[in-house]
Amino acid sequence: MRRPFLILIAFIVAARVYAITPTQYLLAKAWPYEHQAKLADVGRGVGIVFSPDLSVPGNCRFYQSLGFACFEDADWDAILSGVRTYNILYPERAIRTLVLETHGTNGNGLKVQNSYDPAADRSYISVGALQERVEPDGVRYIVISACNSRRLLRPSIYRALDPYNGDKLFLPATLGIINASDDWDPRRSRIVVATPAVSHIEQTLAGSVRELTPTTRRALTVSARTLGIEPPKQFAVSEMLMQMLLRDPTLELATGESIDQLSRDQTPDARGEKLFRSFVKYVNQLSWREYGKKKVPATKRAAKTPASKSASARR
């Protein structure tokens, strides 16, 4: 009588330990975790879209060195054209998941802009239009890392944005607004749109490559040279992107559920700093696994040094 009871308890405990949350399942599908991935392949199959005012100079070079496809523009048309071109040119690294590091305009529209100057280059797109445009290119997952992103899924603005919403953050669309076409049916879309389960104001941290170990910097330089680009010097990384990369258990994603409530909550600075340290540690580990082990043993170095010296002396 007692033994079956213990077995049942053990089974329940084991089930809870090995249970996969919806977020983990979604991440496993959208961004498969490869244990043996090289530094230059971390972002394979993932495209990141940056609003220029949420980025730093040379930011895309950092992500390209990590294997991501990176787009930074204030014009959504240019970004969408970039996604299409990339998937045509690099079918072996085609973008399946698009991560949006853009503004949500308090949940009134996905915004990319150069600055807050009303006359600055700026454009908006609805979630439906984004699905409609990138689905033929092979994109299957869209992860929105923007402010109040679940408000973007409201049925009233899902297909077409309301330019007269009265929000002061909805600055003039100097480069236009992209809405879904009238005959587009969201129920037929195969794209999964994921947002943070809890709406709040997302934050991005700017870091320097100098904060990484010399091995990581060397690995980034090698990767950049392979791609024919200049090695990066700095980068901007959002808390949500770090959480996804680190498979943070506190990250909660939701799909297809909109909310109306506007949130002004911000995450504490300490949380972002902690995530940043973990991110740097993760990248350093990846590069050490790839390059650190290949160090020349000390004995061999000692043996080679005199020879090289003598060779130079002979010249």
Added chain:
Amino acid sequence: MNSTRKTLLSLCAALLLTFGVYACKSTSDQSSVNNGTQAGSTVSQNTTGDVNTAGLNNSTGAYVGGSGVPAQADQPTSLDASSRVGGRENVQAATADNSYAGTGQTLITSNGAKTTTTTTYSTPTVVTTAPVAPNTTATITTTTTTPVTTAEVTSPTVTETTTTTTETTPMVSSTQESTTTTTTPAETTTHTRMHKD
């Protein structure tokens, strides 16, 4: 009989008084001349009897630099106020001011040709100089408004504050001396943060 006379005399006196007051009132209701002077404008009169109307805004809006002679009481005025109570005061009709026709008129004909006429005007010479009253004090008040600009600068740069407090107890004797140093590092933010809104 005597009382009757007194009564009649009183009545006559009352009637005379009434007529007298009425006559005086009619004489004082003289017509006033409306020379177009705006309320608040001042007309100074010197000892010569000339009136300085320089700077007054006449009906044409043009600057008038001369002075006029005040109308005499016995001279008929072109304007007279109605003696009736509540009567409307006559207003002097302004004469058309054709003295300035403008400059640079361009005539465009039907064939597109343009004919530009340029007329140059000179400042009219004031014939009669307005006598300037002595002791005229001109007060010029200049108000200068300095724009106030408030710049709010948010700097997310790295800040590290170190507060060092050094307490030195005065030496009481040659053997007693104590120095306490307390260092309190403030909480720091090491990375620039950008908010997605």
